[in-house]
Amino acid sequence: MEDVLARLHERLRAGLPADALITDADITASYAHDMASFCEAGTPAVVALPRTVEQVQHVMRTATELRVPVVPQGARTGLSGAANAADGCIVLSLTRMDRILEINPVDRIAVVEPGVINATLSREVNAHGLYYPPDPSSWEMCTIGGNIGTASGGLCCVKYGVTAEYVLGLDVVLADGRLLSTGRRTAKGVAGYDLTRLFVGSEGTLGIVVRAVLALRPQPPQQLVLAAEFASAAAACDAVCAIMERGHTPSLLELMDRTTVRAVNRLGRMGLPESTEALLLAAFDTPDPGPHLAAVAELCTAAGATQVVPAEDAAESELLLKARRMSLTALEAVKSATMIDDVCVPRSRLAAMIDGTAAIAAKHDLTIGVCAHAGDGNTHPVVCFDHTDPDESRRARESFDEIMALGLELGGTITGEHGVGVLKKEWLARELGPVGLELQRGIKRTFDPLGILNPGKLF
Template sequence: MSTHPDPAGLAAELRAGLPERALVTDPDVAASYAHDMAGLCPAGRPAAVVLPDTVEQVQHVMRVATRLRVPVVPQGARTGLSGGASAVDGCILLSLVRMNRILEIDPVDRVAVVEPGVVNADLSKAAGEFGLVYPPDPSSWETCTIGGNIGTGAGGLCCVKYGVTAEYVLGLDVVLPDGELLRTGRRTAKGVAGYDLTRLFVGAEGTLGVVVRATLALRPTPPPALVVVAQFASTTAVGRAVAAITAAGHVPSLMELMDATTVRAVNDLANMGLPERTEALLLVAVDTPDPRPELAAIAELCTEAGAFEVLAADDADDSAMFLTARRLALPALERLGSSMIDDVAVPRSRLADMLDGVARIAERHDTVIGVCAHAGDGNTHPIVIFDAADTAATERAGAAFDAIMALGLELGGTITGEHGVGTLKRDWLARELGPVGVRVHRAVKAAFDPLGIMNPGKVVAAEG
């Protein structure tokens, strides 16, 4: 594979099958596409950026890339946090943001057919006109694209009840590295014919092919949710509450947690008035037709677990106000310095152990770490805060980040629940998979991409 193609020759080959506006070769403009939001992940210098608006244009790009042995890095809105959409030297950055049409919404079959550049929030709005919803709701839902969601296997705040992206992708159209078009899956409610190639592409981060169309399952829009907020003086108590709520059979539509560092950062940003003795704050939402009895039961479980204050919302407006604190968590922490956002998921029963372990890691590495979590499924987001201009602080932050991933594996968890692997966690993925798992991953990669041109260096490193 050539990582340093002749720029003029590559541009000429690409231009032969693309409209002028689809091709960017100016080095400064191309460099602006080189990074996703994982700012500390290294990025190479792209040879060109292509912004296609048809499947045929994507096929042309892949045929050129195969013929010239040029790497291709697919991109969406570049809101990813693991370096999966970052450039490698000499690559074609294939930005799919202009393929942004919602092709169909079928209220009978409850499916949507969309192109990869459709913004998550735009699909939700369009589905809402039919009384339907696309449940996966990443924090960046107002800007992230469906193609990127599929590439990383994205989750969101409501996945505790409604599940993650993989559970809603019924079928895909994928342009393979040689330009062929593969159709996978179905649009029926049921279907088990053949290998589940659709699931294989979900979470593959563009390393096997380019998703150009997706058939997605929709659900009826649920009633407005009401929220209960519980404040705890210890992580042990909030861990007991999460376990008790789950063990009692409750299925909240949202169960979010913030640790003391995060709560104080939110207080400083928005004057939320949360008590300084709050070591953990738990928000639980219920969206059944009559949520109040269940909310009352959940509130009682929180009190029994040790919450020193429990407040229940009276209506949707109050609930939205309570959720503001959770939505402010990341911007509040980012005000404190540069950030590295971890994405470790552990069994719900080990959530308190994870929180306590992160606190010890922060102390050991003299680093500020705030944790917010999708407590309902054990997916924690420790956010390591540091001064990027300080070399020693940056090294301590990196060591803390790695220690958090090691802790997650030690507790029986996984290194990523929804952000993907990219380059940031590639070595840690190998540790989680083990040698047999790595070998199988490489074999799958080789079957789809024998030349190794699809998003090279991401997810699983090449052998040797």
């Protein structure tokens, strides 16, 4: 065992600078986890921090030669354990490959390395009058490579879609160290099967993304937010359906339930209205948002809103968004532990999903706060529990699972944007069914015949 480890270190050293390799077990252990709770994680054998494509290729060639598993990592802000270490693995951290290689306003693309922070890219393209929409709550920390691996979403999706829609082409180091280029720099392209899209959301199980061509949009005006209070989640969901049915295109349509509102107030002293059962935030980023907001206000009132308050200006809008972005963190502070679901249902079934979640909470005598990208039908029920209480922990796990079962029952998916990782492996099999699972495994074998890329994830 010692020999194997020594050999691995020696081979890696042959192609990496000294500062690109961490072998000290105390330090490597700190790379074991992403931010998901209650996911198994192994002990890494070594952490590699390459700066170049060639160095990544060296790591993968070594891994193939010695049959060592490789777990790619970005900022480890993921919520499903997809970046958790496997025992004896090479952790391949891409955080040092953090250059923005090109921003091209005519072609509306950026070319980046995987370790670029989402917020860094966003600000950089803003300076060119451009916009990179995907904005997961962790956007100040998470990397583009991680966003691609988990197919991240965010608050913008109801108008602008998810990460997948912004990835045009990729350079990928394969399991055996060969370099693959997929996709394009062009606005369109249909040459062969869409391998680019296959890598997005593949959680590091098919290859290591070392470069990405991203699509950009013109920067829209800053969005103006409206807040509406409802006496029930169902009424808020009615408003969501009405807004979408009438053909509005909000840049954001978010829901926070009573538990979430209170948790956010407790954490951030945000002064949100605590008497409301459901707070709906809607925003528009068009040049003249007034008429849209007025129409939405009317639809909210018609659906039973008890109060509709448009933000005075961009600053007040930003404050409301800040409150919304704080939701998961705030809910994490309610009890000693949380499990965060990510069920997405057709938006016409949103009320059924939220009411069903409340019923699950009542049945198990648990606090489950729900915040949701309501316009997308994407709910994040957060099961709050005391992890030192075995019975409560058991009930929490059961609720977590029942919420996914409910989502599937309502025609939804177990994951709208957080991915599968370790946390939802069994549920993925359930959602895909045997035929889908068999084909997915076949694709995995095509790209990674030795099974060294992020083993134990997805399947």
